[in-house]
Amino acid sequence: MKKVKDLRCPEHSFRLFGKVVKVDKETNCFEVRCRECSKEYTKKMGRKVDVFHYFNLLGFVETKIIPSKEVDNNGR
Numbered sequence: 001m002k003k004v005k006d007l008r009c010p011e012h013s014f015r016l017f018g019k020v021v022k023v024d025k026e027t028n029c030f031e032v033r034c035r036e037c038s039k040e041y042t043k044k045m046g047r048k049v050d051v052f053h054y055f056n057l058l059g060f061v062e063t064k065i066i067p068s069k070e071v072d073n074n075g076r
Contacts, residue, residue, distance in 0.1 A: 007032070021052070029056045041065055 009015040018032035037051035048068035054061040 018053075027056065029054045029061055037063070038068075042068075 005020040007017040007020060009017070018034065020030045021033055022031040023029070024031075032053050032055065034051045034053050037053070038049060041049050041051050045065075050066050050068045052064045052066065054064070
């Protein structure tokens with residue numbers, strides 16, 4: 001089972017920015033599943049998809065759209 005890490009505002013912990021699903025040790029990129037983009041692309045594409053944004057310490061790297069599988073406890 002993967003461990004998911006929440007990214008939250010340090011002042012207002014109710015504000016969830018995203019959930020880090022995976023960190024690539026070689027590139028230091030982390031993967032965040034975007035609920036809003038997943039909803040939007042599911043409507044556009046007519047089938048359920050998951051959208052993942054990738055970031056490193058310098059900022060945004062890329063976005064991947066992946067056909068959705070059954071959702072597990074980690075949001076994937």
